[in-house]
Amino acid sequence: MRQIRLHDTRRGEVVDFEPRDPGRASIYACGPTVYSRIHIGNARPFVVYSLLKRFLEAEGLETTLVMNVTDVNDKIYDAARAADPPVASDELAREMTAAYVADTDALGLGRPDHEPLAGETIDGIIALIGTLIEAGSAYAVDGDVYFSVRSDSAYGELSHRSVDAMDQGEGVEGASRKRDPLDFALWKATKEGEDTAWDAPWGRGRPGWHIECSAMAEGLLGVGFDIHGGGNDLVFPHHENEAAQTRMARGSELARIWMHNGMLQLAGEKMAKSTGNIEPLAAVVERWGPEAVILFFVSGHYRQPLLFGDTELEAARTSARRIREQAARTVAGPSPEELSGHREAFFDSLADDFNTPKALAALHAWLRGASGIDSPGNEDLVAMLTCLGLESLLEPAEVPEADESALALLREREEARAAGDFERADALRDELAALGWEVRDGAGGAELVRP
Ligand SMILES: [Zn+2]
Structure with a gap:
């Protein structure tokens, strides 16, 4: 068997892959937050980690791939409220989870071995937060629970940032309740307009995003599993926080290698849902x-x-x-x-x-x-x-029969060519190309083929 080497973000270099369990490999990759249909950029981690599993299996390693679905998140509450008419947030999450499965199924790569939902891991999340409070790394205030960043001396090692230069990106939310502005939320008390919530020892509310992944990953793979993956936009704060939570609760590292994929770029900018012009995965697969x-x-x-x-x-x-x-x-x-x-x-x-x-x-x-x-x-x-x-x-390509409207355009093009109107003929060829047909001119006349 070959020595497999992978880049580890924490160590900042390509390292030998040494599985925790001989003959086996375990991968956890952060999946989508289901508040809308996924775009082509969201598909990159799905493809990268699905193919990595195939490669590890080709090398003889029995591989388990876990890719979660974040179905409890601020963005989902916001999108559900903003829908016309407004919908229940859990209903939107269910609908978009089904759409995500259908959209990624169309790639033909199969499914990850496990696709846990945050909303179905609440018991494990509450238990993990309880352990962090007991360990002195978290504290409850007015129904919220925060992680105490300065309790973790290794904090910042994954993203190579100095603690004093960090911003958790939580804005003013909870600022008055945090003991230190560096701290981040593990549990958020229910607020007006949030329709999905669970009871916890600290009050009714819902988990923060980072603790969801720590709990889902550990629940399915245990701590110290082989590879934690995701987009490189997740290194800080998401993965830094996942690593810190597990380290302080369990006294050991969540993953041996942290692997990050780059972003898709469109006209020189990172592809995020907040910028326009992003093609849904389903449309891209349908077209190409x-x-x-x-x-x-x-x-x-x-x-x-x-x-x-x-x-x-x-x-x-x-x-x-x-x-x-x-x-x-x-x-x-x-x-x-x-x-x-x-x-x-x-x-x-x-x-x-x-x-x-x-x-x-x-x-x-x-x-x-x-x-x-x-x-x-x-x-x-x-x-x-x-x-x-x-x-x-x-397998040979399945060639669909050209439909009547495409054949009509082809005939029109033939007539335009016969009449010497090549500009019109070219425009019709472009129109057919937009429908997915390539015109091939042969001895027996023109025919339509799928390029
Ligand atoms: Zn995650």
């Missing part, structure tokens, strides 16, 4: 197909920012088509000797801090090599494509 979306994500190294746009998706779709065409020409059996080096390079690249762009280059090198020989064999191809969640490219 799941294989192109996955190839788009793996075309960049997970730690780097990734530019999102039509050009990038177009290139990914072309790549998907080439792989599918080549796969159709391969036959079952072992690979000839000269190709096995590319397969090794593919898996070696993934073992080296999950370098998917380098692995992709090895896959393409394999395909180029295979095109020049009689019986290239597909065992390598199956292994590589399955690892990247692209096994559907082993």
